[in-house]
Amino acid sequence: MKTIAFEEARSVVMAALERAGVPQPHAVLQADLLLEAELRGRASHGLLRLNRIIERIHNGVADPLATGDHRWRGSFLDVDGKRGLGPVVACAALDVLIERARANGIAIGAIRNNNHLGMLAWYADRIARRGLILIALCNSEALVHPWGGRKAMIGTNPIAIGVPTADQPFVLDMATSLVSMGQIHNYANQERPLPPGWALDADGNPTTDAAAAKRGSIAPFGAAKGYALGLAFEVLIGTITGSEVGVDVQGTLDSEAPCNKGDVFIVIDSAADSATARTTAQRISRYLDSIRASGLEGGDQVQVPGDRALAMRRTLMESGLPIEDDVWEKIKERASHGSHSSAQGMQHE
């Protein structure tokens, strides 16, 4: 593990992206997204992903120039992402969704044919800092088994919710799987047994063998309810975007397949007038403070979503980012040579 200063990491990531043919304004978005994941302690969505993104560009399944084709119907924006980079297509859509939401109170973006969005918290935070609410959903390759089912049929289908407050934005970002496939891989790499209930093997039997779980499926969070929620998101996204669902989804975990999942952004401007908005934001901030203070007297604060990530962010901005040696070496190589070598992508999700 190396510790890399934020600005150094940023300049090397930018160089690697630009060397792969990503125009500077697009590279800024992609780099910012990956670095923000590192800063928030979400290495699984951080620089680890860069190698596959560049491989996908080389393989023609990610187009570094594309920003997506837009077609409006009132407050409904239909986006063909044209195989663009996830955050590039998403931000092009969000820029116009924000305008439409300010005019109409709400706007929705239905995005297909776009690459991986990465960490959704990044989008939720951006929109909330501009005074708007964001609900973001996307599906992904099937990794999660239905409750009572035996194989992976549902994506890890995260939801992010960003809401402006009088303080930092409130940002929820969670997958509907119990754990990530990245965590399963970590257990496998360390040859540690999984906690019971995390995963099934390829035959659909419960397993604590992480290597077997990698070929099997992971549990939904929250048992039957979490399963129902993740499935509802898959149905919702598939219907709104017309994208693929379930085992037909490809291109979120590999370097070769075009990405055929869907992304949904709902942007809401609830502020009828600024005085009301301010009163409401203050009420929400007071509420969140009362939650934080509701633990054992003298004990730890109760966590509000995003608190831990922001504390981590402050620390890592000072101390530098902890990056795995092999991940960092690969990025530096990309930055200096732009190697086309087919380094094996790491199957994290």
Add this chain to the structure above:
Amino acid sequence: MKTIAFEEARSVVMAALERAGVPQPHAVLQADLLLEAELRGRASHGLLRLNRIIERIHNGVADPLATGDHRWRGSFLDVDGKRGLGPVVACAALDVLIERARANGIAIGAIRNNNHLGMLAWYADRIARRGLILIALCNSEALVHPWGGRKAMIGTNPIAIGVPTADQPFVLDMATSLVSMGQIHNYANQERPLPPGWALDADGNPTTDAAAAKRGSIAPFGAAKGYALGLAFEVLIGTITGSEVGVDVQGTLDSEAPCNKGDVFIVIDSAADSATARTTAQRISRYLDSIRASGLEGGDQVQVPGDRALAMRRTLMESGLPIEDDVWEKIKERASHGSHSSAQGMQHE
């Protein structure tokens, strides 16, 4: 327990509502909602609720005539419910939200000053049968403790998602609490111990004593993630509607307090054209069928949200509704005398 034929139950409920001053078209909605909950096996949201609804009318905190004041901003409908009955105000809003969603692709209703919505599945099913998607959220009096917290600070905050398919609509309807306060009351009435992890007592200590749990708080579903989701819904609803949040929410469990929670309806028309909509609906239906068939060979079907409720509905339409004796006697009394006696409301949620 009595078994009451559906039509008999309906006519007695209608008589009780009309005797309480509810105009016939409003009574139809309220009765249909309560009966649908019974049919779907959700007695906690069924006829049990009628007595409190009528008490709230007598106490002036529910106005049987009100349908709500509407103010549009593009696709954003601001609704002051004027203390109307939950389904009456909601349906008046949904009727115009559907029109706006058909024109603009999406519309949102932000409702405050409305009474309890009851079972959200009823709304999701109605909208999906009209070819549109519904996402419905509402908050409620604080019953759920934060993860790591010690007292009730979050509502049971349900979400419903209704999506049209080529078959029956897909309908998710779930609270973000692990169990309902109604279930805690059932355990208390039967003097059975609660399963561990369900609840805290009034001092914030874990308890399996259902009587102690009634004065305490219930757990969120799905541990930290479910807590985060329920809290995000509370923040989202409070911000969109300007309604109260947390311990300041009143009027969802009693017969006296004006109801100050919020309701949010997002209606989406994703169908750019009917051929695409049909193809998408068929893809979703095939996907759901593949989920159902994904269990053990020769074993039970995997459940898709709504399946069990619809099977129950078919059975109970034939066999009649199982209704608690005291609940049925009270409704019959309301239907014949419209008694103003302050029968004790049952604290179910």
